Amino acid sequence: xxxxxxxxxxxxxxxxxxxxxIEGCLKAYPEQASELEPLLKTSxxxxxxxxxxxxxxEFKARVNSRLQAMFYAQQExxxxxxxxxxxxxxxxxAMTAILGFLLIGVGTVAASAYALPDxxxxxxxxxxxxxxxxxxxxxMDKAKLHIQFAERRAIEIAGMxxxxxxxxxxxxxxxxxxxxxxxxxxxxKEEITERGPKAPAAASALPEEAEAFDEGExxxxxxxxxxxxxxxxxxxxxxxxxxxxQATKPGLQQAIEDIREDYDETLSKVEIGxxx
Amino acid sequence: MSIxxxxxxxxxxxDGEAFAQLYEEHFDRIYRYVYLKVxxxxxxxxxxxxxxxxxxxxxxxxxWRNLPFNSWLFRIAHNRVIDYFRKQGKVEKVALEDDITLVxxxxxxxxxxxxxxxEELIKNVEKLxxxxxxVISLRFGSELSTxxxxxxxxxxTGTVKALQYNAIVALRKMLSGGSKI
Numbered sequence: 001x002x003x004x005x006x007x008x009x010x011x012x013x014x015x016x017x018x019x020x021x022i023e024g025c026l027k028a029y030p031e032q033a034s035e036l037e038p039l040l041k042t043s044x045x046x047x048x049x050x051x052x053x054x055x056x057x058e059f060k061a062r063v064n065s066r067l068q069a070m071f072y073a074q075q076e077x078x079x080x081x082x083x084x085x086x087x088x089x090x091x092x093x094a095m096t097a098i099l100g101f102l103l104i105g106v107g108t109v110a111a112s113a114y115a116l117p118d119x120x121x122x123x124x125x126x127x128x129x130x131x132x133x134x135x136x137x138x139x140m141d142k143a144k145l146h147i148q149f150a151e152r153r154a155i156e157i158a159g160m161x162x163x164x165x166x167x168x169x170x171x172x173x174x175x176x177x178x179x180x181x182x183x184x185x186x187x188x189k190e191e192i193t194e195r196g197p198k199a200p201a202a203a204s205a206l207p208e209e210a211e212a213f214d215e216g217e218x219x220x221x222x223x224x225x226x227x228x229x230x231x232x233x234x235x236x237x238x239x240x241x242x243x244x245x246q247a248t249k250p251g252l253q254q255a256i257e258d259i260r261e262d263y264d265e266t267l268s269k270v271e272i273g274x275x276x
Numbered sequence: 277m278s279i280x281x282x283x284x285x286x287x288x289x290x291d292g293e294a295f296a297q298l299y300e301e302h303f304d305r306i307y308r309y310v311y312l313k314v315x316x317x318x319x320x321x322x323x324x325x326x327x328x329x330x331x332x333x334x335x336x337x338x339x340w341r342n343l344p345f346n347s348w349l350f351r352i353a354h355n356r357v358i359d360y361f362r363k364q365g366k367v368e369k370v371a372l373e374d375d376i377t378l379v380x381x382x383x384x385x386x387x388x389x390x391x392x393x394x395e396e397l398i399k400n401v402e403k404l405x406x407x408x409x410x411v412i413s414l415r416f417g418s419e420l421s422t423x424x425x426x427x428x429x430x431x432x433t434g435t436v437k438a439l440q441y442n443a444i445v446a447l448r449k450m451l452s453g454g455s456k457i
Contacts, residue, residue, distance in 0.1 A: 005441065006437040006438055006440070006441040007437060009437075009440070009441055009444070010422055010437045010440065010441075013415070013440075014421065014422075017419050038448055038452075039441075039444050039445065039448060042444055042447050042448040042451055043416065043444055045451065046397065046412070046416045046447060047416050047419075049393050049394060049396075049397045050308060050312065050397065050416045050417045051308075052393065052394060053307070053308045053311045053312070053394060053417070054304060054307075054308075055303065055304060055307040055321070055324070056321075059321050060303060060304075063303075063324070063325045063328060064296070064299060066325070066329075067295070067296075067299060067328055067329070067332055068292065068296070070329065070332055071292050071295060071332060072292070074332075075290060075292075166429070166430030166431060167351075167354065167355065167358065167429065167430050169430055170343070170351055170430060171351075171355065174337060174338075174339070177337075177339055178337050181337075246432075247431050247432065247435050248430065248431075249432070250426070250430075250431065250432040251430035251431070
């Protein structure tokens, strides 16, 4: 009974938010009208009072200008970044990463490997991943690390879901997708390095990149890694469904669908890339 | 491709005008949601600004999937509000300020009356459970649909409808104590 009333109330609210009057809603549900009326009136009072909350126009304008400035600064930075040679950027990042490693301590980094997003060591885990990515000697190595880290995100999603922390799932799913996006980018870059004309300066600066994978070998390895990772991640996530509280299940189910889609999309991109 | 999808796609690719359009469409609703949650104009302004800065930084990684842009943006807002309460070291307890400032009205008496109404509104939201207050702020403050609220909160629509129903029943009891509904 209550569930029916919850649905009717919701339907009426949707209509009211779209301009329908309370009377109009009540006419559609004469049997429930006596129960609905006070609830709809309360809702209307609330909707009307809430609509009086408006940001001050000068505040809105101030934020808008700040965002515009940030936006153009980002564009400029991207342009400038594109002008700095890749080998120089890598060298600077590697130095920063080594320093970070020394400061944090190798033991702490190792202990953080199983940390979940709401645990104190989690930022260390992410920083450790960043360091490993920075130190990766080739784009193919980077792609492999991204597969590994994507798998970690999937395990974290399962962990958070089992604890009923549904609000973390979507953020982790986005991070998972970002890792897989990077795989494709790295793989694509490697393909270009493999097949395209090599600039002499870049070849001498990055000997490990110049030492390209045998035609197709790297891509094949990547495909196998991705398939294994897909199987493992989906197994863990589907297993977690049974241990997840009812309220968090839809979020987890959505994440599983997204992750499956991401794996398949990345696999097909890698395949298309290798067949071109 | 829908208009919103087109605008979002352009913003992802770095089109400043498209981002400005999204800003214009969502700013007021995000602000209202945050205000209802924190009950303080200065904090609401700071948080709203941070939410949009975060959205600008993260929009490049947004993937359309089945998640509408609306839900993505409100999820950033929801997470930021949770962080805010966590940092404050308190349960979601609204700090009501003495002088709530609304959009300037030409009639000071009307403005004062509205301010009182808002203050009462926020006090009532504060009395709800955190989950109920979240649903009510997103539904009535930001006018999101039940499906969108469910996506923001990572809950199913049935749970959201039940929370909404119970919240309205609780609000009715509170309001009927003070006024005739």
